[in-house]
Amino acid sequence: MLKTIDSLGELRGKRVLVRADLNVPLDGTTITDDGRIRAALPTLTRLVEAGARVVVISHLGRPQGAPEAKYSLRPVVGRLGELLGQEVAFASDTVGASAQDVVAGLEDGRVAVLENLRFHAGETSKDDAERLAFATELATLGDAFVSDGFGVVHRKQASVFELATLLPAAAGQLVRSEVESLRKVTDQPERPFVVVLGGAKIADKLGVIDSLLGRADRILIGGGMAYTFQKAKGFEVGQSLLDESKLDVVREYMERAERDGVELVLPVDTVVAPEFSADATPTVVPVEQMPADQEGMDIGPRTAELFGQKISDAATVFWNGPMGVFEFESFAKGTVSVAETLSKAAGFTVVGGGDSAAAVRTLGFDESLFSHISTGGGASLELIEGKSLPGITILEEDTE
Numbered sequence: 001m002l003k004t005i006d007s008l009g010e011l012r013g014k015r016v017l018v019r020a021d022l023n024v025p026l027d028g029t030t031i032t033d034d035g036r037i038r039a040a041l042p043t044l045t046r047l048v049e050a051g052a053r054v055v056v057i058s059h060l061g062r063p064q065g066a067p068e069a070k071y072s073l074r075p076v077v078g079r080l081g082e083l084l085g086q087e088v089a090f091a092s093d094t095v096g097a098s099a100q101d102v103v104a105g106l107e108d109g110r111v112a113v114l115e116n117l118r119f120h121a122g123e124t125s126k127d128d129a130e131r132l133a134f135a136t137e138l139a140t141l142g143d144a145f146v147s148d149g150f151g152v153v154h155r156k157q158a159s160v161f162e163l164a165t166l167l168p169a170a171a172g173q174l175v176r177s178e179v180e181s182l183r184k185v186t187d188q189p190e191r192p193f194v195v196v197l198g199g200a201k202i203a204d205k206l207g208v209i210d211s212l213l214g215r216a217d218r219i220l221i222g223g224g225m226a227y228t229f230q231k232a233k234g235f236e237v238g239q240s241l242l243d244e245s246k247l248d249v250v251r252e253y254m255e256r257a258e259r260d261g262v263e264l265v266l267p268v269d270t271v272v273a274p275e276f277s278a279d280a281t282p283t284v285v286p287v288e289q290m291p292a293d294q295e296g297m298d299i300g301p302r303t304a305e306l307f308g309q310k311i312s313d314a315a316t317v318f319w320n321g322p323m324g325v326f327e328f329e330s331f332a333k334g335t336v337s338v339a340e341t342l343s344k345a346a347g348f349t350v351v352g353g354g355d356s357a358a359a360v361r362t363l364g365f366d367e368s369l370f371s372h373i374s375t376g377g378g379a380s381l382e383l384i385e386g387k388s389l390p391g392i393t394i395l396e397e398d399t400e
Contacts, residue, residue: 001397002171002179005046008144012051013108017142018043018172019159021149021375022058022076022113025358029075035361036151037080039375043148043172044084044111053106055141056080056113057094057159058149065121077113088113094120095137103141114141123158135162148172151353151376153391154383160391171395174375179392181372182383185350190315191217196307196338198223199321199355202243202250204381208320211385213256218263218314220307222299222323222334226267229254235288238272240296265310269300271324271331278328298324299334308341317342320352320381326359335359343369352384353377 008016020040025032040056047054061071074090081088089112091102102112117123122134135158139145145167147153152160153175163169171179185193195216197205202225212219221229224241231237232250257264270287272294273280284300285291299307304323311317319342323334339360342349349370351357354377360367367373374380382389 002176002392002395003169003397004176005043005146005170005172008146008168008170011047011144014052014143015055015103015106015141016047016052016144016146017055017057017138017163017167018047018146019149019152019163020044020056020058021151022056022073022080023060023151024076026060026075031075031079033358033361034079034083035357036375037076037083039174040080040148041083043146043174046173047146048084048086048109048111051108053103053108054111055103055106056111057117057138058113059118059123059152060116061118063116063118065118065124067116067119071116071118073113073116080111080113084111086111091115095134095141099141117159124155125158131156131158132162134158135166138163139166142167145169146172147391147395148174149391150175150178150374150379152379153376154379154387154389156390161394164391164394169395175392175395177372178374178376178380179383181350182374182380184348185316185318186215186384186386189215190348192314193316194218194220194311194314194318196220196222196311196317196319197321198225198323198335198338200224200241202228202246205321206246206249207385207387208381209253213253213260213262216262218265218310219257220265220310222267222303222307222338223321224296225321226299227296229266230287230290233266236290236292237296238290238292238294240290263310265306267299267303268306269302270296271298271300271334273297273331276325278330280330282330297328297331301333304334304337307338311338311341311345314345315347317345317347317349318352318384319350320354320356320377320384322355322359326355326363332363336363339363339365350374352380354380
């Protein structure tokens with residue numbers, strides 16, 4: 001069981017450091033998807049109502065341990081304030097004079113955001129001592145710690161792991177919700193249990209497939225990763241994404257699926273184009289007839305229909321990864337079809353973060369139609385895979 005905010009006791013007047021995941025996509029300084037900010041609201045609102053002095057810490061993008069203006073959290077502050085209904089203070093550094101002044105000036109029930117954690121090399125350092133030193137600086141700004149950035153709990157980083165060892169710590173409502181929903185998929189899923197995997201890189205999903213081959217009833221493979229499966233079956237894949245180094249692994253997985261009675265469902269047709277472009281002319285071809293000079297961009301309509309049939313009677317569905325290049329309208333139909341099927345499914349449906357969650361929002365789906373939409377692509381995959389996540393294990397209650 002994860003430690004709860006209740007375990008922290010009376011919070012009025014206390015400085016509570018909240019590790020959120022405000023790593024939102026930006027077009028310059030314009031937020032293009034505020035889903036992660038909205039996901040942080042339940043925990044922040046609860047702390048505000050408890051009278052805590054809330055200090056939000058987060059990363060944005062991948063700066064290399066030094067300040068970069070394009071990765072500043074400043075654009076996030078205004079939107080967070082709008083959603084919370086209060087003006088949110090902003091510190092122009094993370095543990096320096098500005099942070100200290102802003103935190104010292106906080107009143108009960110007010111919120112501040114500190115600048116990007118990853119402007120400090122200690123946040124993501126591989127050296128335990130460096131991470132601990134940075135976490136120790138952060139800890140001087142708080143009396144308690146709430147971990148609510150699910151998108152980073154699979155990383156052993158200063159604000160995720162070490163900070164939780166230095167202050168009274170608890171899981172926020174988002175992290176608790178994520179873990180409960182994903183464990184509902186991993187521990188004893190209601191059956192049929194169907195897994196839909198897509199996305200570009202097959203290497204990212206091999207561990208998940210390996211783990212789920214013993215637990216899922218059906219595994220549906222789409223997206224760029226499907227072409228390595230098609231190649232392993234001896235089909236031409238043209239200019240499509242292909243990981244030749246994984247062909248033997250994929251063949252072994254197909255053999256295991258057949259041996260263990262797991263239905264492994266691959267595309268039967270593909271939308272191809274002469275180049276990777278939003279303006280490229282799409283053509284639908286059977287998978288066994290892909291032209292050598294074309295590139296696969298999406299699952300075809302017959303595959304979309306097939307996947308719909310395989311999902312529709314599921315009692316539990318986990319989906320991670322788009323079916324094609326959904327950012328281009330001409331190649332979004334496969335992803336739209338899977339999302340539509342999940343939105344109408346009667347079973348427990350989980351969208352596994354990352355590009356899948358982005359697709360649901362970008363394509364205009366009502367998020368309430370899905371049982372759970374994860375905020376962490378990598379974290380959700382590792383939890384589904386059965387790995388131990390540092391940011392979760394450090395928050396578990398001592399049962400001794």
